[in-house]
Amino acid sequence: MVENRPVLNVITHLVLILGIVIVALPIWITFVASTHDAVRMTQAPIPMLPGGHFWENFTQTLLGSGLSGTETAPVWRMLLNSLAMALMIALGKIAISLISAFAIVYFKFPFRMMFFWLIFVTLMLPVEVRILPTFEVVADLGMLNSYWGLSIPLIASATATFMFRQVFLTIPDEMLESARIDGAGPLRFFWDILIPLSRTNIAALFVILFIYGWNQYLWPLLITTDTDMTTIVMSIKQMLEAAEQSPQWNIIMMTALLAMLPPVFVVVAMQKLFVQGLTETDK
Amino acid sequence: MLKRVHFPRSVLPYLLVAPQILITLVFFIWPASQAVYQSFLIEDAFGLSTEFVWFENFELLVDDELYLQSFGRTIFFSAAVALLSMSAALVLAGFADRVVRGATTYRTLMIWPYAVAPVLAGALWVFMFNPTLGIFPFLLDMVGIDWNHYLNGTHAMMLVIFAAAWKQIAYNFLFYLAAMQSIPRSLIEAAAIDGAGPVRRFIDHIFPLISPTTFFLLVINAVYAFFDTFGIIHAVTQGGPANSTTILVYKVFNDGFVGLDLGGSAAQSVILMVLVIAMTVVQFRYIERKVEY
Numbered sequence: 256m257v258e259n260r261p262v263l264n265v266i267t268h269l270v271l272i273l274g275i276v277i278v279a280l281p282i283w284i285t286f287v288a289s290t291h292d293a294v295r296m297t298q299a300p301i302p303m304l305p306g307g308h309f310w311e312n313f314t315q316t317l318l319g320s321g322l323s324g325t326e327t328a329p330v331w332r333m334l335l336n337s338l339a340m341a342l343m344i345a346l347g348k349i350a351i352s353l354i355s356a357f358a359i360v361y362f363k364f365p366f367r368m369m370f371f372w373l374i375f376v377t378l379m380l381p382v383e384v385r386i387l388p389t390f391e392v393v394a395d396l397g398m399l400n401s402y403w404g405l406s407i408p409l410i411a412s413a414t415a416t417f418m419f420r421q422v423f424l425t426i427p428d429e430m431l432e433s434a435r436i437d438g439a440g441p442l443r444f445f446w447d448i449l450i451p452l453s454r455t456n457i458a459a460l461f462v463i464l465f466i467y468g469w470n471q472y473l474w475p476l477l478i479t480t481d482t483d484m485t486t487i488v489m490s491i492k493q494m495l496e497a498a499e500q501s502p503q504w505n506i507i508m509m510t511a512l513l514a515m516l517p518p519v520f521v522v523v524a525m526q527k528l529f530v531q532g533l534t535e536t537d538k
Numbered sequence: 539m540l541k542r543v544h545f546p547r548s549v550l551p552y553l554l555v556a557p558q559i560l561i562t563l564v565f566f567i568w569p570a571s572q573a574v575y576q577s578f579l580i581e582d583a584f585g586l587s588t589e590f591v592w593f594e595n596f597e598l599l600v601d602d603e604l605y606l607q608s609f610g611r612t613i614f615f616s617a618a619v620a621l622l623s624m625s626a627a628l629v630l631a632g633f634a635d636r637v638v639r640g641a642t643t644y645r646t647l648m649i650w651p652y653a654v655a656p657v658l659a660g661a662l663w664v665f666m667f668n669p670t671l672g673i674f675p676f677l678l679d680m681v682g683i684d685w686n687h688y689l690n691g692t693h694a695m696m697l698v699i700f701a702a703a704w705k706q707i708a709y710n711f712l713f714y715l716a717a718m719q720s721i722p723r724s725l726i727e728a729a730a731i732d733g734a735g736p737v738r739r740f741i742d743h744i745f746p747l748i749s750p751t752t753f754f755l756l757v758i759n760a761v762y763a764f765f766d767t768f769g770i771i772h773a774v775t776q777g778g779p780a781n782s783t784t785i786l787v788y789k790v791f792n793d794g795f796v797g798l799d800l801g802g803s804a805a806q807s808v809i810l811m812v813l814v815i816a817m818t819v820v821q822f823r824y825i826e827r828k829v830e831y
Binding site: 258260263264266267268270271274275278279280281282284285288296297300301303351352354355357358359360361362363364367370373374376377378379380381383384385386387388389391392393407408410411412416423424428431441442466469470472473476477488489491492495502504507508511514515518519521522523526529530533534 | 541544545547548550551552554555557558559561562563564565566567568569570572573576626629630633634636637644645646647648649650651652653654655656657658659661662663664665666671672673676704707708709712713716730736765768769772773787790791794795800803804807810811814815818
């Protein structure tokens with residue numbers, strides 16, 4: 256605070272509170288919709304204050320068949336699929352990026368730079384620009400409708416590799432010298448020194464990648480046709496379509512709420528790591 | 539790039555890079571080169587024969603009124619999303635920068651929409667603007683506006699812009715706030731002593747000093763609006779009504795997967811690839827010359 260301006264201070268807080276209200280409004284309306292019964296949700300205008308049907312909707316959505324009249328997997332199954340996909344993507348990306356960054360920073364070998372640029376290129380090829388051929392590859396490998404198909408094609412990561420490369424470059428050379436004098440081989444050095452030293456970076460990256468994995472939409476949409484493999488984020492679209500015939504907005508909004516809860520929880524609970532991860536990966 | 543001290547040569551580094559390189563080759567490089575190859579082919583209507591046609595698919599695209607419209611629409615959409623979410627985030631970060639107590643609380647409450655998937659953001663907004671039930675059409679009706687994004691292309695475009703911009707405010711806010719907080723206090727204090735009020739200081743000092751962040755966010759927001767908003771379009775409008783919200787990524791998907799026009803879709807993919815490459819190059823060139831305060 257540079258100077259004391261009471262009026263401006265009041266305005267500051269008012270603007271920020273207004274901003275938060277605007278940012279939170281869609282979520283509030285979603286929450287409210289998930290606490291009313293189906294009949295109330297067909298009468299305009301929709302309520303702005305919560306009703307008393309939260310637990311009812313919650314159990315019906317999570318354990319029941321979800322939306323009536325649609326052929327979808329139960330919501331708990333979709334949540335499980337999403338969790339598996341998000342964890343496999345996040346952990347897979349971290350694992351293969353750690354080892355490739357280690358190789359590129361700590362070894363001198365032919366084609367090193369070529370590998371580095373190959374990894375860099377993945378940054379320029381998002382799924383959206385190579386939809387059909389990637390789908391064909393996955394189909395040819397027999398990976399449709401499987402957790403492997405959902406996660407493996409997404410785990411190459413230039414940003415994660417660059418980040419770990421950056422982290423390793425800041426670790427003093429003396430570490431390696433003394434480790435080698437003590438007789439540690441490359442794998443020993445990697446496991447006992449590099450991994451512990453980059454622990455917070457790994458955690459920060461995990462937060463970002465978990466959200467990234469959980470929120471995947473186009474990719475699961477392409478490669479899952481089996482309802483047992485649908486993810487929760489995908490299911491929202493099917494529910495919106497079904498809503499045109501039978502508007503059960505209480506169930507749809509409860510599903511939306513369940514779909515956004517895990518990543519939102521991760522952001523709020525691990526805010527420091529989240530901010531660190533976000534600023535590091537985009538550098 | 540490489541450590542001064544490193545391990546002796548062995549087969550180990552090849553094994554270490556193998557998983558990443560294998561996935562890159564199989565799922566990135568190979569499909570991308572297939573897309574480039576297919577963009578030079580035209581398949582007959584029954585899929586029986588294909589013909590190598592050089593740039594004919596691209597020529598068809600350039601002459602295609604629908605494609606050009608979609609291109610223009612994507613640029614408009616991206617610009618609107620970037621402008622809306624960046625200016626909202628700039629204002630909010632400017633105020634949040636002034637707060638001494640409770641700054642973290644404000645930040646927490648502001649950043650969590652980042653975690654909401656684009657398709658969910660779309661679902662929330664489409665519910666709020668549902669013509670028969672939604673809260674906003676109800677309010678708009680009072681001032682005489684008959685909101686219906688199922689029939690009105692302008693309304694549909696506005697809706698997807700709102701949903702896309704809303705989700706991105708969190709990200710922009712975080713980066714703007716961090717940039718503002720990294721400006722030395724002494725600089726702002728000196729300006730204050732010279733008699734510059736808060737607005738003056740914001741316009742003359744803070745905004746120019748954070749211009750690298752603005753540029754960085756511009757690129758990030760453009761990439762986001764071009765590629766990550768597929769879910770919003772797919773869930774909210776399916777490109778309609780009458781193609782009024784068909785942006786480029788949606789068109790690639792639709793022409794390839796639904797329309798099964800392989801050559802045309804591949805040519806569109808190649809054009810998108812060129813766009814991503816250009817954006818990535820811009821982004822990385824900027825990073826190199828990053829301004830230090």
